[in-house]
Amino acid sequence: MTDAGDSAAPRPDPESVLGEEQSVGQGAPHDTEFSGRDPITAADGDGPESAPREGDAVVAEDSSPSQSDAVDADPDAVAARSDQASAEVDSPASDADSHTIAAGADDSDTVAEPLGAAPSAPSAGRSAPRHPLKVRERLLTLGSAISVLRDYQWPQLPFRSPIRGPWLTSVFGAVLLASLPIVIITGLLSWIAYGPRFGQAMPGDVGWLHLPVFDWPTRPSWLYRLTQGVHVGLGLILIPWVLAKLWSVIPKFFQLPPVRSPAQAVERISLLALVGGILFEIATGVLNIQYDYIFGFSFYTAHYWGAWVFISGFVVHVAVKLPTMVRSLRSRSFRSVLRTNRAYTVAEARDETGLVAQHPGPATISRRGAIGLVAGGSFFVTILTIGETTGGFLRGTAILLPRGRSYGNGPTDFQVNRTAVAAGLTPDQYSDGWRLKLTGGANLLSLSRPQLLAMEQHTVDLPIACVEGWSTVQTWTGVRLRDLAAAVGVQHMVSARVESFERFGAFKSVQFTAEQMLHPDSLLALLVNGVNLTIDHGFPARIMMPGIPGVHTTKWVETIEFRER
Amino acid sequence: MRSFARFYGAHPLHLLTMMCCFALWLAVIVVAGPQTFINTHVWWQSIAVWFIGAAVLHDMLLFPLYALADLSLRTGLRATRGLPIPKRTAVPIVNYVRLPVLGTGLTFLMFFPGIIKQGAFFYHNATGMTQDPFLHRWLLLVAAMFGTSALAYALRLALHARRTPAAHAHNQPPAATTTTQTASTAPDPA
Numbered sequence: 233m234t235d236a237g238d239s240a241a242p243r244p245d246p247e248s249v250l251g252e253e254q255s256v257g258q259g260a261p262h263d264t265e266f267s268g269r270d271p272i273t274a275a276d277g278d279g280p281e282s283a284p285r286e287g288d289a290v291v292a293e294d295s296s297p298s299q300s301d302a303v304d305a306d307p308d309a310v311a312a313r314s315d316q317a318s319a320e321v322d323s324p325a326s327d328a329d330s331h332t333i334a335a336g337a338d339d340s341d342t343v344a345e346p347l348g349a350a351p352s353a354p355s356a357g358r359s360a361p362r363h364p365l366k367v368r369e370r371l372l373t374l375g376s377a378i379s380v381l382r383d384y385q386w387p388q389l390p391f392r393s394p395i396r397g398p399w400l401t402s403v404f405g406a407v408l409l410a411s412l413p414i415v416i417i418t419g420l421l422s423w424i425a426y427g428p429r430f431g432q433a434m435p436g437d438v439g440w441l442h443l444p445v446f447d448w449p450t451r452p453s454w455l456y457r458l459t460q461g462v463h464v465g466l467g468l469i470l471i472p473w474v475l476a477k478l479w480s481v482i483p484k485f486f487q488l489p490p491v492r493s494p495a496q497a498v499e500r501i502s503l504l505a506l507v508g509g510i511l512f513e514i515a516t517g518v519l520n521i522q523y524d525y526i527f528g529f530s531f532y533t534a535h536y537w538g539a540w541v542f543i544s545g546f547v548v549h550v551a552v553k554l555p556t557m558v559r560s561l562r563s564r565s566f567r568s569v570l571r572t573n574r575a576y577t578v579a580e581a582r583d584e585t586g587l588v589a590q591h592p593g594p595a596t597i598s599r600r601g602a603i604g605l606v607a608g609g610s611f612f613v614t615i616l617t618i619g620e621t622t623g624g625f626l627r628g629t630a631i632l633l634p635r636g637r638s639y640g641n642g643p644t645d646f647q648v649n650r651t652a653v654a655a656g657l658t659p660d661q662y663s664d665g666w667r668l669k670l671t672g673g674a675n676l677l678s679l680s681r682p683q684l685l686a687m688e689q690h691t692v693d694l695p696i697a698c699v700e701g702w703s704t705v706q707t708w709t710g711v712r713l714r715d716l717a718a719a720v721g722v723q724h725m726v727s728a729r730v731e732s733f734e735r736f737g738a739f740k741s742v743q744f745t746a747e748q749m750l751h752p753d754s755l756l757a758l759l760v761n762g763v764n765l766t767i768d769h770g771f772p773a774r775i776m777m778p779g780i781p782g783v784h785t786t787k788w789v790e791t792i793e794f795r796e797r
Numbered sequence: 798m799r800s801f802a803r804f805y806g807a808h809p810l811h812l813l814t815m816m817c818c819f820a821l822w823l824a825v826i827v828v829a830g831p832q833t834f835i836n837t838h839v840w841w842q843s844i845a846v847w848f849i850g851a852a853v854l855h856d857m858l859l860f861p862l863y864a865l866a867d868l869s870l871r872t873g874l875r876a877t878r879g880l881p882i883p884k885r886t887a888v889p890i891v892n893y894v895r896l897p898v899l900g901t902g903l904t905f906l907m908f909f910p911g912i913i914k915q916g917a918f919f920y921h922n923a924t925g926m927t928q929d930p931f932l933h934r935w936l937l938l939v940a941a942m943f944g945t946s947a948l949a950y951a952l953r954l955a956l957h958a959r960r961t962p963a964a965h966a967h968n969q970p971p972a973a974t975t976t977t978q979t980a981s982t983a984p985d986p987a
Contacts, residue, residue: 439828471907478855485856493806502818504852511851518907523923524916528842537829538848544821548814596871596891605896609903616904631934632908634924647924654922768925 386488394592395599396480397580398560399569401587403603404477405557409550411470412510416546417443418463419539422699424448425456425781430727430743434532441540450751453778454705457697460781461621464701467517468617472609474510476602484586499552506549509542521620521700522634556585574598620702635702643761646704647696648768649782656735657767657788666772668756672722672794679719681772684758687711687719692753698782708776710757713792714750722794725749730775733790739783742775749794753778756789863902870894888957893950897942904938911935 420443426433428445449455491497513535520531527534563580577595582588597605619630623646630636639645652662668684670677690712697703717725725746732740748754757776758765765771770787777785802808826834834845841850874891910916911931920928 435829437828439824441824441828468907472903475903479860482856482860495805495807495811498812498815499807502815504849505818505822507855508848508852511855512848515847515851519910519916522908522910522916523919524910525919526915527847528839529836529844529847533829533833534844534847537825537833537844540825541822541848544818544825548818551814552811596889597895601892605899609899612900613903613907616908631938632904632911632931634911634920634926637924637926637930639925650923651921651925653925 381489382492384489388488388590389483389486390591391483391486391589392591392593393589394579394595395577395597395602396483397588398556398583398585399564399580400599400602401477401480401585402557402560403566404473404480404606405553406561407473408470408477409557411466411473412546415463415467415470416539416543418459418466419535421459422456422463422781423536425459425779426784427743427745429745432743435530435536438536447745447747448779450748450754450778450780453753454695454697455779456781457621457695457703460697460699461701461703464517464521465614465617465621467514468701469610469614471514471518471613472606474514476606478507481587483589487586502545502548505541505545507545509538509545512538513542521702560585569599569603572598572600574601617701620700623704633702635698635700643763644766644769646706646769647698647702649696649698650737650787652767652788655732655737655788657733661733662767662772662788666790668773668789669791670716670720670794671791672717672720673796675721677720681758684711684756684773688715689758690752690755692755692776694753694755694776694778696776696782696785697780703782707761708755708757709759709762710755710773710776712752713754713756713775713777714752716756716792717749717794720794722796724797725794726797727795729791729793729795730786730789731791731793732786732788734788739786742784742786744777744780744784748777748780751778756792866898867895887961888950888953890950893946893953897939897946900942901939904935908935 423433423438423442424445425448427448428436428442429447433442452458491500516527516531516535516538519525519527520535525531574595574597577598579592580588582590615629616632617630619626619628620633620635627636628638635647639648664680667678667680670679688711689709691707691709693705693707695703695705713728717728727743727745728749729741729743734740754777755775756773757770758773760769765774770785770789773789775784775786775789805812834843834848836843836846840846871891874889905912908931911920911928912935913932914928917928920926
């Protein structure tokens, strides 16, 4: 398989020197040439091939006569040179060579001069007509230096895996290309679900960097549960794919020289947005769902802006690499890979992607094995995380996550988001003296819990769906919010603000749209699963509303302020 | 345009696309304000540091560590073949070690805050519980992964021995040991 790129006969190195001296940066054609030559090295071993390479470098740098002679002694090189010379009479290479050979003849010091100083030393004793040549020569020396750096047989880290290559990378890439946009969109939707119209989205001011804003719908009631469950769940499930993708391209990170062209330099900077972005989003997300705030900054701010920087890297990476991905995926059939076991697994042909190992070792795992391993890892993560989102009998499978745990059997065995102690509540706040205060325009109404229980009760199954991805559906009983609005005489509600009596907390006060407040399933919940709310679940009363983020299901409600037109 | 492409190293379209990326970075910095990304009091709690740090830690620490671990595993396994331990089978064990190790690493990487009880205060505030059960749960999971892998390898060995009874007998004479050694680098037929 190493012979696959070996279509061209071993090319005489001086030819490439001649070619390079004519143009400073040859870019893409040159790269192909370079990588096309590598398999020869692989086949011949380092000895015979690297020796002429180093000679080639010396010729380009200071062209000592002895080196030129050595190269000229190669019949192929002579042929190549005479071809070049006849094609272009004014060949700069032959000019430069004849000049330096002459310089070497009459001034032996020149030979020993380091790179860059060589053209200036002989210029002192030169006559005027030759001067233009020297400017040109200086440029040529610079050009040669660049091309020499590029052509130099840089030591590369010994990446050996024979399965690394554009095909496998493209498979991982295709999986991420299909799934990451879903994670991105659902994440950006969550920003809208928080209610940017009321200034409740986090972060608050994002300019135009958001999806088109709309009022978050109340139907279906599981909308936020779905979008955020997918965002967090899929994000976690993709971690093995992301790590595998990074493994498959890691030789590019360590390649020498780090850049071969301005294009590559620019692209590598953009890759920081891609790689840093995805890892940053994963790291902050994973820490946040486990309440590990060691990062110290605001999770919302960091995750949101990190996402946009990631999006910038993701979009341009897809734009630049999509053709390569499609081409690589077409290069072999998936079914044939699935039929190939480890014994028959060999490296792909080396190509311009630079992903294929120069000296691949024997396969320790087949491609199907590697894909199976990543898919299996992904499935494993699914089992360990999905219970947080689905609840029910799967809840217990999330054994390593906070929200898989039980609060004991009974009607109030579901997740507490913030304890009463953490919210700084004192018993007198939720004793019999508690009153719900309703305001609507000039009207004011104060209701005790028995009074609320005496009103028409409504029972509905609604989810608490947290931004952290976990959710739980419970059966809530309480007074419809629209009945409360009617009780205080509100006719034309435009919005309402609910306030909790908790001492502190980012979600102490939340504003809702009229549509959300008037929905027949929107409740001031007093009971859950037929029993009184516990203090940690929001006693004496909490908001339950279809489709909203969990942090907006305000607990320990004290005031509802209806706003009219 | 050709000379540009020759200097730049790619089609001009490439540069346009890249500029789009960098313009978006600038937009983010302008809208959010540069101070959002820098924490002047605790430098390592800056968003920018974490952003770059995430990439650096993966590429310069995590990857070298797991690559080195895998290299040690493969070298170690190869070395044991040279020892005068009777080689019993042609079923390579390497992936039966890699799998549970990868599983252990992945679960630790994803769930370490609970396992090492990092963020205990906020965890308790949020849930009313402690992180006590996670370490032993994780250790049991690790045990299960290694156990399952051992069991699977034992089954593979048994199946292999049943399918090719000759292979077992072949490795007994000392002459055969050397041939297995040289063959060990070549792909196994199974």
